[in-house]
Amino acid sequence: MRQPKEQSQPSPSSQEEPFDTKLARRHRLGRIWLVVFQASTIVGIVALVALLLSIANSAFGYVIYEYDIDPAELAGGDVPLEELPKETLIAILQENISDGAFRRLEDLKPFADRSQANVYRLVIERVAEPKAVEQWTLYQSLFNRSAIFEEAVRDYPDGELRFESWFDPHFVTAPQSSDPVQAGVRTAILGSLWTILVAFLFAFPIGVGAALYLEEYAADNFLNRLIRTNINNLAGVPSIIYGMLGLAIFVRLLEQLTSGAIFGLTDPTTANGRTILSAGLTLGLLILPLIIINAQEAVKAVPNSLRQASFGLGATRWQTVWHHVLPNALSGVLTGTILAVSRAIGETAPLVVVGASTYITFDPDGPFSKFTTLPIQIYQWTARPQDVFRNIAAAAILMLLVLLLSLNATAVLLRNRYSRRL
Amino acid sequence: MEEPYADPNAILSSSSPAAKLNLRKRPRIRETIIQTFLFLCGALSILVTIGIVYELGKESLLFFTRQQWELTNKPLAVDINASVTSFQVGESGSDLEVDDVIRISDEIMRVVAVQGDAITVERGYQDSQATSHTAGIEISLSEQVTLREFFTTTEWNPQIGKFGIWSLANATLMTSFIAVLVALPLGLGVAIYLSEYASNRARGLLKPILEILAGIPTVVYGYFALTFMTPLLRSILGRDVVDIYNTASAGIVIGILIIPLVSSMSEDALSAVPRSLREAAYGLGATKLETAVKVVVPAAISGIAAAFIVAISRAIGETMIVAIAAGAGPAFTFNPFESAETMTGHIVRISGGDLSYNSLDYNSIFAIGLMLFFITLFLNIVSQQIVRRFREEYE
Numbered sequence A: 001m002r003q004p005k006e007q008s009q010p011s012p013s014s015q016e017e018p019f020d021t022k023l024a025r026r027h028r029l030g031r032i033w034l035v036v037f038q039a040s041t042i043v044g045i046v047a048l049v050a051l052l053l054s055i056a057n058s059a060f061g062y063v064i065y066e067y068d069i070d071p072a073e074l075a076g077g078d079v080p081l082e083e084l085p086k087e088t089l090i091a092i093l094q095e096n097i098s099d100g101a102f103r104r105l106e107d108l109k110p111f112a113d114r115s116q117a118n119v120y121r122l123v124i125e126r127v128a129e130p131k132a133v134e135q136w137t138l139y140q141s142l143f144n145r146s147a148i149f150e151e152a153v154r155d156y157p158d159g160e161l162r163f164e165s166w167f168d169p170h171f172v173t174a175p176q177s178s179d180p181v182q183a184g185v186r187t188a189i190l191g192s193l194w195t196i197l198v199a200f201l202f203a204f205p206i207g208v209g210a211a212l213y214l215e216e217y218a219a220d221n222f223l224n225r226l227i228r229t230n231i232n233n234l235a236g237v238p239s240i241i242y243g244m245l246g247l248a249i250f251v252r253l254l255e256q257l258t259s260g261a262i263f264g265l266t267d268p269t270t271a272n273g274r275t276i277l278s279a280g281l282t283l284g285l286l287i288l289p290l291i292i293i294n295a296q297e298a299v300k301a302v303p304n305s306l307r308q309a310s311f312g313l314g315a316t317r318w319q320t321v322w323h324h325v326l327p328n329a330l331s332g333v334l335t336g337t338i339l340a341v342s343r344a345i346g347e348t349a350p351l352v353v354v355g356a357s358t359y360i361t362f363d364p365d366g367p368f369s370k371f372t373t374l375p376i377q378i379y380q381w382t383a384r385p386q387d388v389f390r391n392i393a394a395a396a397i398l399m400l401l402v403l404l405l406s407l408n409a410t411a412v413l414l415r416n417r418y419s420r421r422l
Numbered sequence B: 001m002e003e004p005y006a007d008p009n010a011i012l013s014s015s016s017p018a019a020k021l022n023l024r025k026r027p028r029i030r031e032t033i034i035q036t037f038l039f040l041c042g043a044l045s046i047l048v049t050i051g052i053v054y055e056l057g058k059e060s061l062l063f064f065t066r067q068q069w070e071l072t073n074k075p076l077a078v079d080i081n082a083s084v085t086s087f088q089v090g091e092s093g094s095d096l097e098v099d100d101v102i103r104i105s106d107e108i109m110r111v112v113a114v115q116g117d118a119i120t121v122e123r124g125y126q127d128s129q130a131t132s133h134t135a136g137i138e139i140s141l142s143e144q145v146t147l148r149e150f151f152t153t154t155e156w157n158p159q160i161g162k163f164g165i166w167s168l169a170n171a172t173l174m175t176s177f178i179a180v181l182v183a184l185p186l187g188l189g190v191a192i193y194l195s196e197y198a199s200n201r202a203r204g205l206l207k208p209i210l211e212i213l214a215g216i217p218t219v220v221y222g223y224f225a226l227t228f229m230t231p232l233l234r235s236i237l238g239r240d241v242v243d244i245y246n247t248a249s250a251g252i253v254i255g256i257l258i259i260p261l262v263s264s265m266s267e268d269a270l271s272a273v274p275r276s277l278r279e280a281a282y283g284l285g286a287t288k289l290e291t292a293v294k295v296v297v298p299a300a301i302s303g304i305a306a307a308f309i310v311a312i313s314r315a316i317g318e319t320m321i322v323a324i325a326a327g328a329g330p331a332f333t334f335n336p337f338e339s340a341e342t343m344t345g346h347i348v349r350i351s352g353g354d355l356s357y358n359s360l361d362y363n364s365i366f367a368i369g370l371m372l373f374f375i376t377l378f379l380n381i382v383s384q385q386i387v388r389r390f391r392e393e394y395e
Helices: A019-059 A071-075 A086-096 A099-108 A116-128 A138-143 A145-155 A169-173 A186-217 A222-235 A239-253 A276-300 A304-312 A317-346 A349-354 A374-383 A387-418 B008-015 B029-065 B147-152 B166-197 B200-215 B218-237 B247-271 B275-283 B288-299 B301-317 B320-325 B343-352 B360-390
Strands: A060-066 A131-135 A160-165 B068-075 B086-088 B101-104 B107-115 B118-122 B138-143
Touching (some): A019 B166, A019 B218, A019 B247, A019 B288, A060 A138, A060 A145, A086 A099, A086 A116, A131 A387, A169 A186, A186 A276, A186 A317, A186 A374, A186 A387, A222 A276, A222 B029, A222 B360, A239 A276, A239 A349, A239 B301, A239 B343, A239 B360, A276 A349, A276 B029, A304 A317, A317 A374, A317 B218, A349 A374, A349 B343, A374 B218, B166 B200, B166 B288, B166 B301, B166 B320, B166 B343, B200 B247, B218 B320, B247 B301, B247 B320, B288 B301, B301 B360
Antiparallel strands (some): A060 A160, B068 B138, B086 B118, B101 B107, B101 B138, B107 B118
16 A cells, blocks of 8 residues: 555665565565455444344343232132133233223223233233333343342242243234333334335325436436436435424424315324324435436336337337336336335434324324334334333334335345346 | 427328328327426425425524523613613623613613613614613513524523534534544445455355445434443443443444445445456556555545545434434533534434424524535535546546
């Protein structure tokens, strides 16, 4: 790298080393830097591995639970609580919670229709009320088991020590709750799906339309050059700025529309415009430049001979685009769109600004309801000081990564299935 | 692209004059409608930009022009009528200074001189009516944010009306600087390795792995920074040195986040350098390292510089990592192990609560946002210009 200056001097000076020793040094330098280059690649991979491990580390591990009422005590006899018939469980439930609470449960879903497993869950949640009093990471759980067992016996004689996978079916299907042991991410998953559905419906047609315009119609004039440059610049705008745009336009200016008031909806809980629709449109604006840029690439890749053949047969420009260019570009367009959508799923900052709810326990039921999303949940839980929230944050991250992975797998499948050889 | 019906009339009419075929180009309404729709789709992007600038600009303007009245808890000590310009005020409450704009009930006054508890004022300031007031009315003080205060002071504390952007901007610069320190050398190293050294198989394996890093949501990186990087720094440097929330940990993790951005953009630039340049260097006896560093990298320098600038812009705009790991609460500090709130982190924290429109807080985040928008826009444009102007065209 830093070669001495005298090399460029025309006459070899007296201090010049003999060629052989210099060559050896040059090669040694080459080997050293190769190690440096390899090391930087390895650092990147190590960072990725550390990231995944630190998530797994928190998502699994030993936990000590303490119960308000021990489940064995509730069951009474020799049969464990889990295996009691539904009727007995309902009786236990009715005995231990207030009549009002019992009626609310009945109203929510009649006990006759509930499964035994569901009632068992209710008994655990409402009557036994487990509290996670201490938890260990996966690393500690694997390599420090005896110490954990000792401590559990010594410090928590009433507690139940269990190896917990925080990311389990209950976590995925349960609604949000302020109790970390009972909390789940169903509300958040549904919120995420709703918002990206709105974002997709908004951004996909417009993005593809814009790409078709720029590639198939636009003449090379000032306006179109401006549009092109502008799209590239928009792709580099920080996502939080889109959030502020969404707050100013969708939440505040178009409140009547986004809260559903002009459609006659007057639900007081959603009337402030901080709805799925606002969030979806904001994310739509955010991914629009990405969709346009990806779709442009896909449209560009369609060979010109196809267009000329179509024109030669007398097709109009739109007929050419609709019947020949678009079908051939579709796999590329879809792949690019899915990549953009997976970016939208992970976005947090714009949704915080637009006004995601921090705590809702009911499922979103349409574009005008309040929402929370998976990344928002992760952010909320990570920001809590108690350790047990870190565990469920890690489980929520696993859920988010599973969602992203399946989306990306879909993108790969689509590309393989629809990519026609041209 | 040629219009398919150029002028067929001229050819056809000469060969068969009898045929009354109308081959003139007909207006195609459907085509026009579709074309207009597609144009509007394209033009929407311009509307988005205008929307960003307009909304952010409008709220920022409000931020700099609105007058807030803050109670001083300082009462008027004597009765005054409409013509008195010097009077006594109470001893309690916050002090008044020359040039302060004060309000007593509906009348606005400007303080001209202060002598102990007596002040001299200019009555009926800002088109208000000079009227008489009774003793005991509390005096309100005008809090107006000036551009000068915004850009030159270092304390940001909306509660007491301090709006100095530098405490937030400084934290942003710190995290970005640390991120760049991590990402630029590593990213360039990765790019040189992948493009100049790695076999096709190794590249095919390593590139997608590194791209996973770019696809992970930033909130996950925030979690990583708080639960892995911060404890790591604390165990290396000591718990007394490193706070739980600190800019160093956030900066390092932002750096990890932008490594793939730097490496993939730089690698594209390096791979675009034609083989002939490398072969010429080998032919002159250069080693592989010398070829890579003295021939290929300089030839691709415009692309690499563009990658660096895009990475810086990305680091400045990064939000969730700093919101989670860098700490809440503005602080003007150059110590990377102390907590400090960045511009983006502040916007997230303020807007996360119940934010009422037309409050100074609401306006202030738009002023920060506007500044952020212009910084990143400027960097992106510079990056594009570098690519356009300094690109070495080969073949």
